[in-house]
Amino acid sequence: MNKQINLIDEIEKSRFLIIMLDEDIYIDKIAEIAKSIGKDKKICYLCLSKPYTDVYSDLKSRDIDLDRFYFIDALSSHYGEKKPTENCIFLSSPTNLSEIRSAISKAAKEKRCDAVVFDTISTLLIYQETSNIVRFTHEFLSEERERNKILYLVLKQESISPEESERLVKDLNMFADKTINLKSKKHLRRAR
């Protein structure tokens, strides 16, 4: 069943895509997502799961063209003050949803980003109630759609409970073009 999902096709045709990933395929699939977003598109990449430097190295080692990326790192400042670089801004905390929203809006306008990769929405659930995250995403989505931006929302399955995951996806799926669930081979073998 997993084979039937063509991630590249879905990325090309969707304007709001929810991508559910297993932990052990996460980095490879993130790279595949990054590679599949149209070459003419500037990408705003929100780092919530890993700091910017780690994401940058992961993508670079997989031959991703990083010149078209602008990063928003909501994690690193937690470990000490960071100064913005040419392609990354550091936020004060992953708990500050208004700051995240405003940074994405600014990136969309000033850096002319066409697409936003939200890596990962599940991280926010560590700090906030599911309903707050759904509401945040809902309002954020409405704003970005007005600006004609494309949104890829990544969710790591193991990092939240199946109940929370189901609740989040059911609510957000009402507004998404599609939700795709990418399972690792290990997981598929277990399911058989």
Added chain:
Amino acid sequence: MAKNIMVVDDEENLLELVRGILEAEGFDVITVESGEGCLNKLKTAKPDLILLDMMMPGMSGREVCEKIRSNPLTKDLKIIFVTVAKFSETGKDALKKMNVMDYITKPFENADLIRRVKKQLG
């Protein structure tokens, strides 16, 4: 007899605005500030229509709707969702499955709200 509409939204200003608009059209209006409040109120009230906000703290509009549909006493109530973001095609299919009659996108025109409400209440 005036038709009764329950408006569910966590934004107090919006509740009062919608109350004003609908009362001026001759409807009786009950306002509730949460999904849980809506379900509690439905134990004693039987509105002709519910205007249900999709995104509220606690239970979402979808969750409230599912609870309403799973209760034999409330399963046939007419519901219109109120939302900030537009529903996708997937979402519109989900609305049909939940038997939700219509949806209104915020911000809305007063005339559009009245027209949609009247359409449902025939």
